Amino acid sequence: MRPATRRRGDALRKAIFDAVFEQLRTVGYANLTMDNVATAAHTSKTVLYRRWASKDDMISEALREALPAPAEVALTGDVRADLHALLRCVQVAFTSTKGTAFQIVSAEAGCERGMVRQTVIAHVVQPCVDRILELLRQAAERGDVRPDAATELVAGSGPALLVQYSLVHGPVLPDAFISSVVDQIVLPLVAAAPGDARPATVDCLDR
Known part of the structure; x- marks a missing residue:
């Protein structure tokens, strides 16, 4: 030895x-x-x-x-770009530990909320949700999203889908999947409805 x-x-x-x-x-x-x-x-x-x-x-x-820190992500005021940047923190969380720790511990501990899962949630997922909620509230104040869409439920939708994907398909989260979550799920949830008094909101989200 x-x-x-x-x-x-x-x-x-x-x-x-x-x-x-x-x-x-x-x-x-x-x-x-x-x-x-x-x-x-x-x-x-x-x-x-x-x-x-x-x-x-x-x-x-x-x-x-090893885990990334959502608090260190600089927000730009562009809703779509900021959502991408924050969700990439979740993406990196699953690969920064050689892509195995989250799945192995969750499976072998016999519980969805095993110790590693709890650590990832506490240090990456929940802070990511909190920052998305922060950016949605700021965007609502600017008129870029509907005020009633700036909720924790909406803010948590993107990170939750990434966690679910990793549990089903493995730790590698494709960039295309993150883009789909942003463009097909989160942005439609927060975009102004037809006839909204602020038509510029849709233009802002679509840029």
Whole structure:
């Protein structure tokens, strides 16, 4: 067996987190152990237990570091472009962990709301919904969308469809699917109805 390599700080964390995702990909959540991660990262189990009390704590931190942050997406005021940008955060969330963590843990934990799913929801999906709701409210104030469409239910429709797609088809979310969700689902939900007093709303959404 290859002896442990003494590393500290960011280099050690990166090696450990890389090992976590590789173990999830190759052996799955149920068979992932602190021993196996330590071996794959060329460190010791003692080093892991100094940092994390359990494998769930270790996996959660690895995910939080790898996942994108919707709060960092700069909104432009263009409804369609901003929806695309925020939904891409969800898209990246499923590929930034080597495309396997979400599905593996959800399946092997035997529960739709397993630990990894909860982490993805808390750090990506719900913040994405919150920011979409924010942009819809701002767009409603400008007259770009119907005021009654700026609701959490509408804001959550896009992220929910992306999560559902990933569970059925796998973690790779095609750009074309995101465009379809924006153009065929979300924008029609918020567009002004025929005869609306602000006909410019449709033009804005269609550009």
